[in-house]
Amino acid sequence: MKRRGLLISFIVICVIVLGIIFYLQMAQTDVLHISREDVTRIYIVDGNTGNVTDVEEKYFDKIYEALDNLKLSNKMKVDSTGWNKKVVICNDTNEEELVINTSTKIILSGYYYDIDSERGEKILNIINRLLQ
Numbered sequence: 001m002k003r004r005g006l007l008i009s010f011i012v013i014c015v016i017v018l019g020i021i022f023y024l025q026m027a028q029t030d031v032l033h034i035s036r037e038d039v040t041r042i043y044i045v046d047g048n049t050g051n052v053t054d055v056e057e058k059y060f061d062k063i064y065e066a067l068d069n070l071k072l073s074n075k076m077k078v079d080s081t082g083w084n085k086k087v088v089i090c091n092d093t094n095e096e097e098l099v100i101n102t103s104t105k106i107i108l109s110g111y112y113y114d115i116d117s118e119r120g121e122k123i124l125n126i127i128n129r130l131l132q
Contacts, residue, residue: 031070031098031108038091039064044120044127045086047099051132063087066123067098069122072113083107094130100124 040062042055055063067087085100099107103120106113 011058015035024080030071032068032089032096033092034089034094034096036061036064036068040092041090043088043090044131045088046131047083047085053129055130059126059130064089066119066126070119070123072106072108072115074112074114076112078107078110078112079120085124086128087127100127 005128018027039060042060044053045051046053046056065091079123082103083099087098089096089098097120101112103124104114104117106115106120
């Protein structure tokens with residue numbers, strides 16, 4: 001009887017620990033891996049037209065902050081190729097692509113993530129203003 005209680009306790013503790021690890025893994029997904037100080041170029045690609053627009057440096061902070069403050073959830077593997085806007089942030093040696101699929105979905109490193117629709121709309125509005 002004592003063994004059964006220990007086994008059940010062990011299983012419950014393992015489930016709790018695994019749940020915490022899973023939650024922390026999802027909560028720690030960084031959107032940007034290039035620090036703001038290192039950004040040398042930002043450009044936007046329109047998925048409908050293929051047009052590439054370089055962003056003026058005076059707008060770097062606004063775009064960077066909007067993207068860096070995103071909270072990601074519900075990671076799923078990308079299974080389609082269509083997209084709306086792509087933001088590419090570059091430093092001297094690397095570039096990061098963030099695809100805005102809709103106001104509630106982004107693609108980052110080959111995975112779909114859900115984002116808050118209000119923040120997604122804010123990002124799309126900033127991007128659309130820059131593309132005009």
